Amino acid sequence: MELLINGKTVSADVESEMPLLWVLRDVLNMTGTKFGCGIAACGACTVTVDGLAVRSCVVPASSVVGKKIRTIEALGTPEKIHPLQAAWIAEQVPQCGYCQSGMLMAAAALLEKNPKPTDADIDAAMTNICRCGTYQRVRAAIKRAAGIKV
Numbered sequence: 001m002e003l004l005i006n007g008k009t010v011s012a013d014v015e016s017e018m019p020l021l022w023v024l025r026d027v028l029n030m031t032g033t034k035f036g037c038g039i040a041a042c043g044a045c046t047v048t049v050d051g052l053a054v055r056s057c058v059v060p061a062s063s064v065v066g067k068k069i070r071t072i073e074a075l076g077t078p079e080k081i082h083p084l085q086a087a088w089i090a091e092q093v094p095q096c097g098y099c100q101s102g103m104l105m106a107a108a109a110l111l112e113k114n115p116k117p118t119d120a121d122i123d124a125a126m127t128n129i130c131r132c133g134t135y136q137r138v139r140a141a142i143k144r145a146a147g148i149k150v
C-alpha cells in the first residue's frame, strides 16, 4: 500500500491490518514514534492523521491510506524547531523522554485545532501517560507555545 507520511508518498508491502505503528517503526524504520502499551492506553505512539491525534498502535495501516500522516520526525528539524519543541526545551519538560514524542504530537494536534487552549482544553486533549510525571511541565510548555501567560 501507499501511505502519505510527512509529505512524501511511501510504499509499504504489509498486511492491510498491520497497525500503523508497526509500519512506521518496523517497516519504515521511523523509530521516533514509540511503542508503550499496544492497546491505545498510553499515547506513546501518537501521530496525527489529517491533523487529528491518533494512537497508531490500534490504527490499521489500510485505514489511513490517502490521509495525511504526520510523525514526530516532521514536527521540526534541529535547524528549525517547532514552537512546541522550543517550549518543551524552555520548560525542561522531558525526563526519561520515552513518552515525549507522543506528547508533542498530541499537543501539536491540540494547537492546530485550538491555538489558545484553556486548562480544561489541555486536560481534555492531553490524555497521554507519563511515568515520569511531567504533566505540569507539559501544560506549561503548551501554554508557552500558544503565547498564553502562566
Ligand code: FES
Binding pocket: 034, 035, 036, 037, 038, 039, 040, 041, 042, 043, 044, 045, 046, 055, 056, 057, 058
Ligand atoms: S502504544 Fe499506543 S497507546 Fe500505548
Ligand code: FES
Binding pocket: 093, 094, 095, 096, 097, 098, 099, 100, 129, 130, 131, 132, 133, 134
Ligand atoms: S518523560 Fe519519562 S515517561 Fe514521560
